[in-house]
Structure formats: C-alpha cells, structure tokens
Amino acid sequence: MTTPYTLDTLQGLARGQGFAGLRDKVVVITGAASGIGLSMAHAFAAVGARLALIDLNGAALEAAAQGLQQAVPDARLACHVAAVNDETAVAQAFAAIDAQWGQVDVLLNNAGISMNCPTLELSGEAWRKAVDVNLNGVFYCAQAAARRMVARGQGVILNMASMYGVVAAPERAAYCATKAAVAMLTKSLAIEWGPEGVRVNAIAPGYIRTALVDDLVARGRMDLDALVRRTPSGRLGTPEEIAALGLFLASDHAAFINGHVALADGGWSAYSYI
Template structure:
C-alpha cells in the first residue's frame, strides 16, 4: 500500500492557494462576513485561506481550540490586517451555535456567507455500527448543519441576502458499503439543502451543497494509516487518478458564494474526480 503524502505541511499551502485563486475574479466577496465551521483543519481551513485571499472578514468555529488558534495566527500573519473572530464550540450544541453566530453578528454587523463545513466520517460494517456511533454521525453531520443554517438564516433573512453552503459528500449522492451512517447523514444534508433553498429563496438567500469525493486531509491519512482505506485501490478507482486537494474544494466554495453563481440554488455540486460517474467495477 502506498502512503498518502504527509498533510501536516501540505494541508494548507497559502502561497499555492493564492496562486490558484488570484487570477479569478471574486472581488464581490471583499468585505463579506464569512462564518466557517470546522475551520481549524482540512477543507474548512482551506476555505478560510481562500476567502481571506479575497478580502473577506472571517468568523471561525471549531471544537479544537489549539487548531483554531493556530489558524487565526497563521491567517493574520499571512494577511496582516485581516479581521478574524474565533469561537470554540460544538455544532451539536444548538445554544452554543446560536451564541457563536450572535457574537459574529455583534462583531461584524452581519453574516453574509455560512460555510457549514464541520463533520465527521463513519466507516464501519453496518452490523458492527453501535447506536452511539449512528447517533454521533447524525448529530454532527445533520443536526449540526441544521442548527448552523437556521441560526445564520435568521440574520440573513432579516438583512435580505445571504449564501449558505453545506458540505455534504459524494456519498450523499451515491451509496457505498460500510457507510450506513455517513451516507445517510450526508444524503440528508443534500435534501436539507434543497428544502432550505426553496423555502428561503424568496427572502434573498441561496443554499447549495458541496459534495466532495476523496480529498487529501489528515482524516484520509489516518484512514490509510489504520488500514481502513486502501490507497492504491482508491486511486485506481478514481478516473482522475489522484485525490482532491483542499484548495480545489475551497475554490469551488468561492465561486458558489460569489455573484457569479447568483442563479445556482438548491444544488449539490459534486467534485470527485469522476468517481461517481464511473460505474465500471
């Protein structure tokens, strides 16, 4: 089995990310207030960099205080003068979520974009899936997404505009064995996205979902290390013959949050290197 490259220094490469997005026109995002959950690592951390490149003001939430503080320090070092508010909280706590969003609104005066990114993986044979594991996946991936969307939307509807991007998964659109809790929770996020999109569009909101395939993060590295993921088989199965990069998902979020995507609403945008299109086994 091949080893996935170490992501401790590759997870976020601010200079590579800047090179990726600097030629794209997302100037309408400058000054926007962007609330990101799961912002301490992985895709959420890449999102923070991507929106920072484009002059956004950031409110970052994560359950890991150490990662969150590191993210804030690195962002402020890379882009001096950037406004960054942080809060340590669990998205499964609806009261903590409401307090965090209220604090961001108090600091910045509004909430323009919610990147509803926090979530967990759950890869276990279904007959061995404990009830506690099932509840944990649903509580974080689905309930947490709902609490954050509801809290942010209260502010967005009052101001007459806003964008919510829920991080789902390609496994919210296609099935796989030993992922009953994960697939179910992410499929529910896709349907939640559609419901909120049609309900809140008349109030000036857009709600879409990002549905990444396999993206190289510390989480995928851990799955390979513990033998829960066969890296060689995974690459062979992916038409692009590689994993996705966190900045590629972050750049997709930039587009969907921008005015360039003003007529895209209620969609789950899959970015999986062709995985779900490839039906040959």
C-alpha cells in the same frame, strides 16, 4: 495530468479571478481548524472577507488562525469555540459574531465527522453521533445564519455534503445517510429561502487528501492506491480545490445557482465499474 491546487495557487486564484464582491463580506466557517475548512478560510481571507472561524478544538483553531494570519497578514478574523451539534453553543457563537461584525453574509457549513465501520458493528451511540454532528449541526448553523440573512434579504449558505450522499458504499451507512440528508436539506432550504434572497447550495467532495483521510489510511480503513486507481482523474483531490469551488459558489458568479449539489470527486460517482 493536471497539477493539483496548492495553497499558493488557491490564493492566486482568489486574488485574480474577479471575486472583489466578496471583500468585506462576513464569512462564517465551521470546522475551520483543519482540512477543507481551513483551506476555505485561506481562500476567503485572500479576497478580503471578514472571517468568523468556528471549531470544537480550541487549541487547533488558535493555531490555524495564527497560521492564516501569517499567510495573509491583513486578514480580519475572529475565533469561536463551539460544537455545531450544541444548539445553545451555536446560538452563542452567532450572537458573538453579531456583536463583532453586525451581519452574516456567507456560511460555509463544513464541520462533520467520518463514520466508517461494518454496519453490524455500528452502535446506536455512534449512529446518533453521526446524525447529531453531520445533520443536526448543519441544520442548527444554517438556521442561525438564515435568520440573519432573511432579515437582510441576502446571503449564501454552502453545506458540506459528500459524494457518499449521492452514491453509496459499504460500511458507511451512517455517513451516507447523513450526507444524503444534507443534500436534501440543502434543496429544501433553497426552495424556502430563495424567495427571501438567500441561496443554499451544497458541495459534495470525493476523496480529498486531508488529515482525516490520512488517518483512515494509517488505520487500514482505506487503501490509498486503490482509491487512486478507482478515481478517473487518477488522484485524490486537494482541500484547496474544494475551497476554490466554495469561493465560486459564494460569489456573484454563481448568482443563479441555488439548490444545487456540486460534485467534486474526480469522476468517481460517474464511474459505475469497480
């Protein structure tokens, strides 16, 4: 079985695989305090990008930034506390990024929430929250970034979708609906902004071993052993593997990839048998 990526292997990949074109790029990462967002930050710091890290949890963001600075001592980064579903807060964060870095080259539109409960018990409030964070938040950040990118005639936006925006599952109506909407939003924006020099793609992870998944397992909402058995690759993915995909899609290696939803699910969505 292939050994999963770790932080060390991810940083080795970043330094050694021809990503020099990302050096000095201004990379905005939402949901940067943990999980996939934090792994993305480590990957882009390793190639010398300048980072603008956005998260709702200020304390967690500061701790993440300190850990990143220790891991990559020459990392250049700034932290911005903002909720992506707050249009005003997003505008203020991007204005602050303008003031510090003067441009936005890459947006990793990663922030999102899980929503796992029986649909008959799903409240209107919970439904609206999923839509507000997972879809509206992606739109607000993509629009803010693209206004800057289109003006400069270049840029890359990576939206975080999910395999559950491509295939469905019970008790995840809000999550599946919002992630499917992110996938279609990605394609629409790619068509509209591609002629302006802006590429828009989405990453659709399967089950990734993050604190979010660990919490759902601890609460009995997920059966870890069953997930591993159901995944053809025989394991869950790692945040570093998703970060490696993000690094590639943001780079010039992917210059002709636009409007694509890249599944990284260990074969889950290809396997129709349960």
